Amino acid sequence: MKIAALQMCSSMQVNENVDAIAMAAQAAASQGVSYLQTPEMSVMFAEKRTQLDEWATDENIEHTLKALADIARNNALYLHIGSMAVPSGDGRLYNRAFLFSPNGELITTYDKIHLFDADVEGDAPYRESDNYRPGEEAIVTPVGDLNLGLSICYDVRFAHLYAALREAEANVMAVPAAFTVPTGEAHWHCLLRARAIETGSFVVAAAQGGTHENGRHTYGHSLIIDPWGRILAEKAGNEPGLIIAPLDLDLIKEARMRLPTLANRREFSLSVNRHMS
Numbered sequence: 001m002k003i004a005a006l007q008m009c010s011s012m013q014v015n016e017n018v019d020a021i022a023m024a025a026q027a028a029a030s031q032g033v034s035y036l037q038t039p040e041m042s043v044m045f046a047e048k049r050t051q052l053d054e055w056a057t058d059e060n061i062e063h064t065l066k067a068l069a070d071i072a073r074n075n076a077l078y079l080h081i082g083s084m085a086v087p088s089g090d091g092r093l094y095n096r097a098f099l100f101s102p103n104g105e106l107i108t109t110y111d112k113i114h115l116f117d118a119d120v121e122g123d124a125p126y127r128e129s130d131n132y133r134p135g136e137e138a139i140v141t142p143v144g145d146l147n148l149g150l151s152i153c154y155d156v157r158f159a160h161l162y163a164a165l166r167e168a169e170a171n172v173m174a175v176p177a178a179f180t181v182p183t184g185e186a187h188w189h190c191l192l193r194a195r196a197i198e199t200g201s202f203v204v205a206a207a208q209g210g211t212h213e214n215g216r217h218t219y220g221h222s223l224i225i226d227p228w229g230r231i232l233a234e235k236a237g238n239e240p241g242l243i244i245a246p247l248d249l250d251l252i253k254e255a256r257m258r259l260p261t262l263a264n265r266r267e268f269s270l271s272v273n274r275h276m277s
């Protein structure tokens with residue numbers, strides 16, 4: 001099975017972003033791809049909360065989800081929208097991923113669990129939790145012969161999420177993202193390869209990249225990684241574009257046979273020994 005990740009520099013114009021996804025889906029389908037992932041906030045990369053609130057009416061969301069479902073169906077591929085902001089019902093938004101089947105059915109959604117409240121050097125403080133409500137449910141879902149574990153961006157720093165997904169039989173971890181440039185340079189490849197190695201799973205990470213209409217800079221470097229931690233495909237730099245790789249399912253079996261970390265895992269007690277000297 002061939003899979004693809006689309007690197008984007010999403011703007012504030014939903015139509016523009018959806019068109020870019022449609023074009024990429026066509027290009028991917030013509031190369032035999034059956035799963036395409038787009039980055040976090042690929043449908044609208046907003047500048048202000050008010051913009052999202054104004055846009056996120058039931059009608060606009062319904063219309064957009066229908067357009068995305070049509071893209072999946074017209075190109076007969078699984079379309080995984082890394083995320084899009086939707087009202088959560090309590091005044092905050094959810095940072096929600098959508099997975100469509102090749103028939104255009106909505107298979108599942110996933111709400112980002114770990115929100116980015118962090119202080120990155122050179123940037124204003126990020127306080128995603130001011131506007132977003134965290135999800136409380138991890139999701140694994142079959143995608144053809146694969147079992148996809150869903151996550152979003154900052155989730156990648158929480159290894160126990162992927163351990164849980166792995167225990168629930170996930171063998172491909174999805175990490176659509178919009179990483180900052182400084183944290184991307186320091187951590188992106190390392191974190192994603194670690195998640196692949198720890199879980200003996202493929203990792204697919206479609207990234208936002210470049211300078212966005214809203215003024216933000218994102219790191220790019222979309223990646224597809226195999227269960228041994230080898231990089232199968234990378235979108236070098238931050239330009240938009242598609243990366244494609246064939247997934248050999250035997251590599252999952254092989255990595256897990258050589259390093260059966262799930263079977264070798266131990267329970268332990270923890271003591272903290274405080275010396276009084």
Ligand SMILES: O=C(O)CNC(=O)[C@H](CS)NC(=O)CCC(=O)C(=O)O
Binds near residue numbers: 116126178180183
């Ligand atoms: O809010 C939007 O418009 C798009 N979403 C994002 O940019 C999100 C939340 S601010 N970014 C991250 O989670 C970056 C994580 C990261 O960079 C790290 O873990 O180092």
